[in-house]
Amino acid sequence: MNEILKKYLNFIVCLLLSEFSVALHLTAIAVPTIADVRDSISISCSYNLGSDKLHSVKWYKDDREFFRYAPNMEHEQSIMTFPVNGVHLTKEPYDPYDCGKTKCRVTLDNLSVRSSGAYKCEVSGDAPAFPLVYEASNMTVIALPRQDPVISGLGYRYEIGEFVVANCTSDISFPPAVVNWYINDMKVPNDWVQAQREQITETDGFRLYSRSVELRFRLYKNIFGENNSRVKLKCVAHIREVPKAIKESVATIHVPSMDELTNQKLITWRSGGAASSKSNNPIVTFLFLILSIFLSSSSLLISRQSLLRTSNL
Numbered sequence: 001m002n003e004i005l006k007k008y009l010n011f012i013v014c015l016l017l018s019e020f021s022v023a024l025h026l027t028a029i030a031v032p033t034i035a036d037v038r039d040s041i042s043i044s045c046s047y048n049l050g051s052d053k054l055h056s057v058k059w060y061k062d063d064r065e066f067f068r069y070a071p072n073m074e075h076e077q078s079i080m081t082f083p084v085n086g087v088h089l090t091k092e093p094y095d096p097y098d099c100g101k102t103k104c105r106v107t108l109d110n111l112s113v114r115s116s117g118a119y120k121c122e123v124s125g126d127a128p129a130f131p132l133v134y135e136a137s138n139m140t141v142i143a144l145p146r147q148d149p150v151i152s153g154l155g156y157r158y159e160i161g162e163f164v165v166a167n168c169t170s171d172i173s174f175p176p177a178v179v180n181w182y183i184n185d186m187k188v189p190n191d192w193v194q195a196q197r198e199q200i201t202e203t204d205g206f207r208l209y210s211r212s213v214e215l216r217f218r219l220y221k222n223i224f225g226e227n228n229s230r231v232k233l234k235c236v237a238h239i240r241e242v243p244k245a246i247k248e249s250v251a252t253i254h255v256p257s258m259d260e261l262t263n264q265k266l267i268t269w270r271s272g273g274a275a276s277s278k279s280n281n282p283i284v285t286f287l288f289l290i291l292s293i294f295l296s297s298s299s300l301l302i303s304r305q306s307l308l309r310t311s312n313l
Contacts, residue, residue: 031137044105045121052125057104060120069099086114113205145171168235169212176209177237
């Protein structure tokens, strides 16, 4: 009797496990955590129907339905959309959705600050049980910088002891970018940079920030790296919330060495001294005047002799 009961219980357990393993369930949901307002994005969920038949797939934003796929409905009604603030489905011919027996993907564009929220995928099986599974994921819409920061106010050539002043301005973004200066790939000390300035532009619900940071330091010998005649300045703008959102610009200034300066001064002195000696020496000027008079007299004498010969003829 006990043996028969044990076999019966094992059969029930196996049956329950078998039913559980083939029940409708979600396998994945893909919603970007961060989305750039200027991009179009795809959201999707994958599911395993098991022994069930698909009744519908619904997408919600903040618990408001904006998309429904119902394969059992007539073709014109198998796809339905509903207006929800901040949700805009991509129009044809850009393949706005792709739904079937194992997954459902929709593409959104024209994002705005109102597009941020919780996106939920809900999958239901068909009659008679109509099993239901769902999962949600949050998305935040931001405005990433598109352009590299701009370095301005910088000269090309400096000498040891001179002050270098440069400004770096980041592209507009939300959240605002963090701007840092580097010299020869080393972050500059805090007392070398001035307090940042900020400009704010409001558009489509976003407050877009552009930040400027001024770098000011005196050149000294120990600042050089392996190249003792050039200094590399780099400005980096990054979004703290998005580690991969990094933009940077590089500028190089030339600092002549002492040997270069000595040679340049020597060349300048020699060329200047030679020109000065030629133009200011009174003996050279007097000899040049005598030579000019002699040449003029010789030319006049030759002209008179030619006239006399012509008259005698």
